[in-house]
Amino acid sequence: MKRFWLGITAAAVVSACGGDTFNNSGTPENPVAPTPTVPEAIAGDVTSVSYDQANQTLTVTGSQLDNTPFEAVYTRNTALDVPGYEAYTTQDGSLDRHFTAYAQERDGVYATVVGGGPQFNSVIMGASFGRDGTYTAPDASQDGLGLVSYAGNYVGILNTEGDGNDLLPVTAGTSDDIRPTQIAEITGVIFINADFADNSINGIVYDRVLADSGTTLEDLSLFPGTITANGTFDGEVRLGSTQTVGTYAGIFGGTDASALAGALNVSNHISGGSGEALEYGVFVLAQCGTANADAVCNQPQP
Template sequence: MRRFWLGLAAASVVSACGGGNPFTTTTDDDTGTDTGSGSREGLPPGTDNPSANAAIFRSEPTEADGGERGDGYATGISYDADTDTFTVDNLGFDGDNTYSRGTAIASLGPYSVYEADTTFPDIIDGQLINQFAHRAIYGVSTSGNTEFAIVRTGDYVDYGFGGFIYQRHNGVSLPSSGQAVYTGSMAGIRDFDGAGGLEYSTADAQIAIDFDDFNDTTGTRGDAVRGVFNNRRIFDINGNDITSDVISRIETQNSIDLNGELPTLVFDVGPGALDDNGELVGTLHSNYINSSGAISTFEEGNYYAVMSGDNPDEIVGVMVVTTGLDPAATTVRETGGFIVYNPD
């Protein structure tokens, strides 16, 4: 499978939410689950031989690689700066595969939102055919060295078909000691198993790394990584802030008190989260206090990320969590992309 992604013109990068980026389409021919030199279990498919000195590309695992049915189908992703449009291949009923800047929601914080066509003409008589609700979120760092994209579909009873990708265009130089903290934001799409529809999400993001510990016991780095996504908000597909409505329906259905806010997502801290190539992988979760006063799990899932820069300066990644406590569906999935920075 040939994947198309966004080539970097680093000399003149501007923010995606500003209406255009100097990116051109390039190709990435790596296929399958990453098993190359320096790779490790848990990384999404992509670059077969990752290195600290080179670009790294990752995409959502398909069902064959451990993902959900419909995961990893979005391919051929490219961006046209002249028209501020996205191209996404391999998803049924998304018009001519060209996604335009969102109308109800054009951006979520620093990240851009794109929509597929709502109708498409019959090739014989021109009759308009209703299309599925496909949405995409694209994020590019201020340096242009890292980026992500998420595509989801809202017109299936289960999660439907979509995908995510993230990458860095350069290498990374990792410290051998000390700690660093990175701050930024997350934007995501919530889709449902057991119901149609889509919702958007946002959050503040912070990631801290201990480059001293945990101690190396396996021949690779053992660095500990701590992450937090808080100040979380949810928006409907028309751009209305429905956070309080979502909280209310969860509290009512489960007879719990969330204290007026969605629980904070936190990384599970343990050895080996960061490797020598600057890639991060691990699990995360959020908690709430149940009716008995005990701590219970609200959401859980995985995060995937890669560091970039000589200092290093930034981290890009994607997190995916699910919960069965939202009565909107049997299970609600949130797929969020994030970019965080440690400025000089």
């Protein structure tokens, strides 16, 4: 459980616990080796997640106090959807903590981010990702196939309160000291280059906006990281070229790494509040040149 960050104003800068694999429900037709454990820094308060995109169900294990029993089933909440991601929520009662989760799946890889709004001077947050389909890396020995790009939308949660529009009603006069809040969301766009010839990866999260206020936030640079033989990757997140603010990690999936899913955890990266900003976010992206590629991939030359 983490302390919450008192909210940023419109004048803001323009700009963990153990983890386990993100377990998608169902049996894959062409299984690969089990997904490696999600790094602790990324998992936060999330132990595991079961996401069934077809049936619109999401179950989270490990988030404290989100519901009873400890394994909580979240409800699909289309009103909170953001571009590229499905929203799920849970709140057991009017004075219980409200949780928001965002999830997406593509080509056998998936990711989710979960956050409970600030209450009693703390927040509960975490993220996860995984793969349950096939995976092969592009053939780096052939010219032009080793270096590939991925693009799409990013969604994150910030340890401050959002607009509260999804909260259950409370009795008039209820003290603010015990009222739950709804966590704030961040949206953005992400672009990643991966080089399977030297097994390196880097990218950027840009056009970042605090959804409830429209406040623009600073870009996050995904500094060069390493791709493993199993198709996982990780690296540092920085502001500009020198200030390390967190880490990112993820996994490739599909034939010739047709998609990737990942998550990041950053802190102390936003000015304008009275405390330490903490953000978890996820991204599930199609490779440029595939049928599901983002529009930004349509450049004059491939």
